[in-house]
Amino acid sequence: CSRFSALMCPLFLYIDEIVSLALFDACCSFNGPNFDKIEYILTASFNKQKMLEYNSTRGNWIGFTDYSIVASTFWNKDPLDRLERAMEIKLMCFDNRDSLTFVLISPDGRHQAVLVCSAYNFYPKQIQITWLRNDQEVTEGVSNTDVIPDGELYYQFHSYLEYTPTSGERISCMVEHVTLWEPRIIVWNNSLPEGEKTKIVVGLCGLIIGLVIFISGFIYHKKKKKVLGSIPA
Incomplete structure (x- = not known):
């Protein structure tokens, strides 16, 4: 598995006065006789606990906590999320192969x-x-x-x-x-x-900082939206 070390990026979330540390890790595995079959895995961890995982072979997200199961169900139904994952695979696996x-x-x-x-x-x-x-x-x-x-x-x-x-x-x-x-x-x-x-x-790759921000911001937006939606009016 070829990992992109820059994708383990700290992100501090200030929600209800609780500070959380989010880490993101992306991995491209090259398989097949010509190494042309790529499996892309993206994981998100909060406070050292694995929360979410996307696997391109399965083609979906899975969650490991109550909240992340809800989030994974939402993202698996979101056409925009599939488009974003496809963009990541192209930029991070194919283009950086x-x-x-x-x-x-x-x-x-x-x-x-x-x-x-x-x-x-x-x-x-x-x-x-x-x-x-x-x-x-x-x-x-x-x-x-x-x-x-x-x-x-x-x-x-x-x-x-x-x-x-x-x-x-x-x-x-x-x-x-x-x-x-x-x-x-x-x-x-x-x-x-x-x-x-x-x-x-x-995976001899450079630091793809822009993509780190893109992925981190997307997950932060979804988490914040969920939290704000749970606050009584």
């Missing part, structure tokens, strides 16, 4: 193979790629490009490993970035034909 490309390059005459591990469309620019042979770091035969801006805020980075294949060994590429919850390891499948690319989708 990034890829690591593991490529076997033709031999250059000096070594039997050159592997390239490339990271695209990530932000911020600080990134670390480490080569592993049988889970041990490899430093010999490794070279890296500079972190290259693509002109649209995001960056790309390429790391090369020149090596002589040995039967039974495991070659992998480990990527570390602030937007990854843990290092991502991609194992080279040496059964692939030379030059074939294996794409592994990960």
